[in-house]
Amino acid sequence: xxxxxxxxxxxxxxxxxxxxxxxxxxxxxxxxxxxxxxxxxxxxxxxxxxxxxxxxxxxxxxxxxxxxxxxxxxxxxxxxxxxxxxxxxxxxxxxxxxxxxxxxxxxxxxxxxxxxxxxxxxxxxxxxxxxxxxxxxxxxxxxxxxxxxxxxxxxxxxxxxxxxxxxxxxxxxxxxxxxxxxxxxxxxxxxxxxxxxxxxxxxxxxxxxxxxxxxxxxxxxxxxxxxxxxxxxxxxxxxxxxxxxxxxxxxxxxxxxxxxxxxxxxxxxxxxxxxxxxxxxxxxxxxxxxxxxxxxxxxxxxxxxxxxxxxxxxxxxxxxxxxxxxxxxxxxxxxxxxxxxxxxxxxxxxxxxxxxxxxxxxxxxxxxxxxxxxxxxxxxxxxxxxxxxxxxxxxxxxxxxxxxxxxxxxxxxxxxxxxxxxxxxxxxxxxxxxxxxxxxxxx
Numbered sequence: 267x268x269x270x271x272x273x274x275x276x277x278x279x280x281x282x283x284x285x286x287x288x289x290x291x292x293x294x295x296x297x298x299x300x301x302x303x304x305x306x307x308x309x310x311x312x313x314x315x316x317x318x319x320x321x322x323x324x325x326x327x328x329x330x331x332x333x334x335x336x337x338x339x340x341x342x343x344x345x346x347x348x349x350x351x352x353x354x355x356x357x358x359x360x361x362x363x364x365x366x367x368x369x370x371x372x373x374x375x376x377x378x379x380x381x382x383x384x385x386x387x388x389x390x391x392x393x394x395x396x397x398x399x400x401x402x403x404x405x406x407x408x409x410x411x412x413x414x415x416x417x418x419x420x421x422x423x424x425x426x427x428x429x430x431x432x433x434x435x436x437x438x439x440x441x442x443x444x445x446x447x448x449x450x451x452x453x454x455x456x457x458x459x460x461x462x463x464x465x466x467x468x469x470x471x472x473x474x475x476x477x478x479x480x481x482x483x484x485x486x487x488x489x490x491x492x493x494x495x496x497x498x499x500x501x502x503x504x505x506x507x508x509x510x511x512x513x514x515x516x517x518x519x520x521x522x523x524x525x526x527x528x529x530x531x532x533x534x535x536x537x538x539x540x541x542x543x544x545x546x547x548x549x550x551x552x553x554x555x556x557x558x559x560x561x562x563x564x565x566x567x568x569x570x571x572x573x574x575x576x577x578x579x580x581x582x583x584x585x586x587x588x589x590x591x592x593x594x595x596x597x598x599x600x601x602x603x604x605x606x607x608x609x610x611x612x613x614x615x616x617x618x619x620x621x622x623x624x625x626x627x628x629x630x631x632x633x634x635x636x637x638x639x640x641x642x643x644x645x646x647x648x649x650x651x652x653x654x655x656x657x658x659x660x661x662x663x664x665x666x667x668x669x670x671x672x673x674x675x676x677x678x679x680x681x682x683x684x685x686x687x688x689x690x691x692x693x694x695x696x697x698x699x700x701x702x703x704x705x706x707x708x709x
Contacts, residue, residue, distance in 0.1 A: 276302055276421050284423040284431075291319045304414060305424045308405040311413065312426045315401045322429030323390040326397035328373060333395045340369050342487075342512070343440065343450045344376065346479040350452070350472045354378040362460030365472075366392070366453040372399030372408050375450075383456050390430050392455060403427060407437035408453045415439055415448065417470050422458045434461040438473040443481045445515060452476065488517055491572040494565050498575060503666070506578040509565070517573065526578050532556050598642035602635070612639070620646040637702060644698040652697025657690050660703035667707065 276283075278301055286300035287309070294313075296306055312319070328336070337344065347367050354365035355378040364379025364387060374396050377384060387393050400409035404426030411418045419436040435455035439448045452473045454465045488511065495509050499520060506526035509518040519534075527534045557576070565573045599613055619626050620643040628636045637656065644654045657670065673689030690699060701707070 276419075276424070278302070280421065280423045283421075287319075287423060287426075301424065304410070304418065305405060305420075308400060308410045308413065309426055311400055312404045317401065317404045317426060319404070319426055319428060321404065321427040323427075324392070324396050324398055324403035326402040327391060328395050328397065330395075333373075336369055336373060336375060340375060340450065342480065342483060343367070343369070343476075346483055347376065347440075347450075347452070347476045349479070350476055351376050351378045354472075358383075361456075361462070363454055363456035363462065363465065366408065366451075366455060368398060368408050368451040368453065370412070370447075370449050370451075371397070372402070372412055372451065373397050374408075380456075386457065387455070390433070392430075392433075398453075400426075403430070406430060407435035407455070408451050411437040411439055411451055411453075412448065417466065419466055432457055432459075434458040436465045436469045438469045440473050440476050440480075442513070443477060443484060445513075450476075484511075487511065487572065490567060491517060491565060494567050494572055495575060498577075501666075504580040506576075506580065508576040508578070510574045510576065512571065512573055514574070522580060523578070526580055527556070530556050530578075598638070598645040602638060602642060613642075616643055617646065619643065621648075623648065637700070640698070640700040640702075644700075647698065649697050653694060654698045654700060655690050655694040656700045656702055658702045660706035 283301055283305075286297055290296045290309060291313075296309070301309075318325075344367070351365065351367060358365060358379035359381070361380050362383055364377055364383045366374050367376040368374050374392070374394050377387070377392075377394055384393070392398070397403070398406055398408040400406070400413055403409055405420060406425055407418050407420045410420060417436070417438045419434070421434050423431050425431050425433065433455055434457075435453055437451050437453040440450040440452060441447065442449050452469055454469045456462075456465075491509065491511060495518070498507060499509070499518065503520075504522060506523040507520045508516060508523055511517050524534045561576050561578055563575050563577075564571045565575050599617060602609070602613055604610075616626075616628075616639055626643060628639050630636050640656070641654060644650060669687070669689075671689050671691055673687050673692060
């Protein structure tokens with residue numbers, strides 16, 4: 267395992283390193299102290315990953331469609347890096363160097379710098395769309411810094427593949443200011459004959475500037491996201507509501523999230539780990555077997571997707587208080603157990619009313635079996651072949667009454683279910699609608 271102190275400094279001559287490389291790739295033997303630890307570790311990963319040491323260029327390039335998807339996916343990173351890359355275009359002219367911005371997988375997104383060096387880079391596929399992870403290009407600053415997470419400089423013969431041994435490169439990871447996950451790499455590369463060894467400080471400073479801009483950009487986007495979702499969070503609800511940014515990381519959660527998820531066997535720690543992600547405008551699940559796609563909706567501001575809203579129904583809310591009972595051929599009145607005269611009188615009255623096409627009001631204290639009577643009435647009514655839809659009116663807020671009873675179309679409001687939602691009145695067509703706790707409905 268290499269020490270962090272040797273990631274940037276090499277005291278071994280290129281000739282000695284080349285000799286050690288030749289012995290290692292041909293015999294598998296690496297002489298002790300012949301190279302820096304960080305280089306030896308990287309070479310070992312290359313051998314284990316099946317990288318061809320005789321390769322003259324990176325072996326992987328993404329096509330234009332994939333590249334455009336990556337550009338969209340990394341829009342925030344590219345926006346934060348734009349001033350740095352624009353400055354590199356001017357400052358690195360005639361310097362023999364070029365600056366490269368790569369994503370978290372080592373794929374080059376943006377290249378700026380000395381024109382001649384950029385042209386030379388195409389010979390080894392050190393250019394946009396190229397994959398410079400270690401498994402694709404062997405030991406190199408972009409791929410190796412992704413493996414170690416600390417600034418790295420790779421000099422000439424320290425590269426694993428023959429085709430890039432005339433180059434020297436320095437790279438630094440770029441981290442998400444919230445999660446601290448690696449989201450990209452900033453690299454400075456050039457032919458060793460003209461490469462400046464002051465590049466180390468330049469790359470570290472430039473990567474720091476990008477991370478600082480990311481903080482400001484994320485703060486601005488978070489404020490826009492919160493403003494777009496303010497109505498949902500201010501409305502009374504028993505549902506668990508989670509607000510996520512474009513990376514699927516948690517921005518805000520209401521007080522019902524922890525208890526709701528606990529009932530589903532999920533521990534909620536409130537941290538900003540990625541819950542969902544969007545790829546090419548399609549929603550993808552990530553580490554969330556408990557999550558249902560119908561609970562998720564993009565939060566939009568015009569045509570701009572700011573993030574996502576997850577609304578998880580509570581067992582006590584109207585969102586899941588609706589239940590459909592399938593038609594039954596059994597007489598549910600037989601399920602009512604009791605022989606008191608009052609109960610038998612209620613059963614006979616319910617049987618008579620069940621035969622009539624009229625609304626029926628069932629009154630009684632909580633727990634006496636009003637729903638049992640409702641099921642029995644439905645099962646013996648002329649609508650018994652249709653569904654029995656139960657709606658707990660006690661879980662309805664004033665704002666939810668209209669949408670729960672009459673439904674809504676897609677995009678009617680932030681948090682609306684994709685594709686819209688059928689109202690309970692329509693769902694009960696041909697069957698029976700049981701409005702439980704109707705006296706608690708706010709009007």
